[in-house]
Amino acid sequence: MSNSTEQTLDDELRLSDRSPKNQLREEQQQAQEWETLARAWVSAFPEAKAVTVSQVEVWIDSNFDSLPADLQSMPRSELIERLLSIQNYFRFPSQTQEREPSQHELPPARFQRTDQWIPVYSWLESLDTDEVVKSKDIADWLSDNQQVKDQLCSRHSRYHLMHYIKKCHLKILKRREKKVVSQPLNKESVLKVRKDVVAKKPAPVPSNPLNNLPKDSDLYIAKRNEALRKYEILLELEKKLAPVFSRKK
Incomplete structure (x- = not known):
């Protein structure tokens, strides 16, 4: 078998190894390597003390070649934030959980007294x-x-x-x-409110329209006669209904 044929077979084997399943395995392996590397970085600071951004940048520069490819292509600010989050998780677990401080611990409207x-x-x-x-x-x-x-x-x-x-x-x-x-409210505000409030006047009693008409006018006489007829009708109706109501009792 010639050298060119052997090289072609080697290339085909490499391509077959880059299947989705193998790629997933490689990514998982990279993630495990990254986790191991991160844990080693955290353990490099044995004191219960926060790591500064400058310390993170120094560590990244010295270990950049060892980072997985996806982390190398990550923006520097995001990578620093991820490293700090990991360090805070391992070193300050109580601070990674939200805690409602009591009023005796903190001043009003403040959650940390630093x-x-x-x-x-x-x-x-x-x-x-x-x-x-x-x-x-x-x-x-x-x-x-x-x-x-x-x-x-x-x-x-x-x-x-x-x-x-x-x-x-x-x-x-x-x-x-x-x-x-x-x-x-101060006194000026109270006085202003009192001035703005308008007292309601009592509603006028409705007057009889006949009182405004001359008694010798035709309209007055017609209105009076109409009122008398209505009164007589009501009296007649009362006489007819009185026996009915008396029987019900």
């Missing part, structure tokens, strides 16, 4: 809106405040960070609503 959150609180309280801040606005503000973003991303995943900030802003809005509702 200095790194003070810029976030100040920004949220300065917003002049009645709606909860949107994710895009949060992302834009964090991009403009890179140092704050690095500190927060070192302890929180992007999802939890967005969720916490929105929750904090919601509490601020509710606190403002309570202040407006509980604010007492």
